[in-house]
Amino acid sequence: MVTTLEREDLVEPGRHLVLTDAETMNRLAETFGALADPARLRMVEALSKRELCVGDLSVTVGLSASATSHHLRTLRNLRLVKHRRDGKSVFYLLDDMHIRSLFDQALEHVLEERS
Amino acid sequence: MVTTLEREDLVEPGRHLVLTDAETMNRLAETFGALADPARLRMVEALSKRELCVGDLSVTVGLSASATSHHLRTLRNLRLVKHRRDGKSVFYLLDDMHIRSLFDQALEHVLEERS
DNA sequence: GGAATATATGAACAGTTGTTCATATGAAGA
DNA sequence: TCTTCATATGAACAACTGTTCATATATTCC
Numbered sequence: 001m002v003t004t005l006e007r008e009d010l011v012e013p014g015r016h017l018v019l020t021d022a023e024t025m026n027r028l029a030e031t032f033g034a035l036a037d038p039a040r041l042r043m044v045e046a047l048s049k050r051e052l053c054v055g056d057l058s059v060t061v062g063l064s065a066s067a068t069s070h071h072l073r074t075l076r077n078l079r080l081v082k083h084r085r086d087g088k089s090v091f092y093l094l095d096d097m098h099i100r101s102l103f104d105q106a107l108e109h110v111l112e113e114r115s
Numbered sequence: 116m117v118t119t120l121e122r123e124d125l126v127e128p129g130r131h132l133v134l135t136d137a138e139t140m141n142r143l144a145e146t147f148g149a150l151a152d153p154a155r156l157r158m159v160e161a162l163s164k165r166e167l168c169v170g171d172l173s174v175t176v177g178l179s180a181s182a183t184s185h186h187l188r189t190l191r192n193l194r195l196v197k198h199r200r201d202g203k204s205v206f207y208l209l210d211d212m213h214i215r216s217l218f219d220q221a222l223e224h225v226l227e228e229r230s
Numbered sequence: 231g232g233a234a235t236a237t238a239t240g241a242a243c244a245g246t247t248g249t250t251c252a253t254a255t256g257a258a259g260a
Numbered sequence: 261t262c263t264t265c266a267t268a269t270g271a272a273c274a275a276c277t278g279t280t281c282a283t284a285t286a287t288t289c290c
Binding site: 231232233234235236237238239240241242243244245246247248249250251252253254255256257258259260 | 261262263264265266267268269270271272273274275276277278279280281282283284285286287288289290
């Protein structure tokens, strides 16, 4: 094996392939992981269109309030959503349109596969 | 709960929130899931820069040939990579730059979080 | 054909993730 | 303060995922 290259070419930095550092990769993987669930994707899509409180969101995505809250924590931890409190309710919204465009780009990929 | 809206507004189609259909959401979740692993992300990054055979790739990302092959199957199943055989070796490459830009966009999000 | 090399696959096991249920916190109104 | 409503959290358990090891397939060279 290692046919087209010498091992050193692959492994040593500054030669050919300089990959993103491990810590950033982990964070990146966690971010994609937060999007790797249909329920959380529904939440992301809903929250990209309008601000919603947890109760409304749980109805929208068809989950219990508890499950919704757990998922929101995952999204919050990775700063995919932001929140504000208004009386008894807490309103959530996508953190920025960055996230929505990640969603759209992946959607484009998935849809164009079917041709 | 359900403070700002009536339940019907949230659930009935054509009113406010029309979400992507379930099948597409599942596929989308699987796609993000394929990117939700540091090892596979290293593979994606490497294969966005150049075509590599499995042996070279396994050295590059620091995994056994078997583990690399398993991960490649995951990426292949979701059409994130394409491959061609050349003699004993099989060469892999990102399916399109679509995927790289997904990677870049998420990377941007992760990096800008640190400010 | 048989040996050697490159890649792929299957079973198994540890580690992780999503949901539920019970309970806790926090805010508003009596 | 006591009750009620909205959200959050913790423990527990089933389902899923990543790795390893053993083995299978595929291609080349002798």
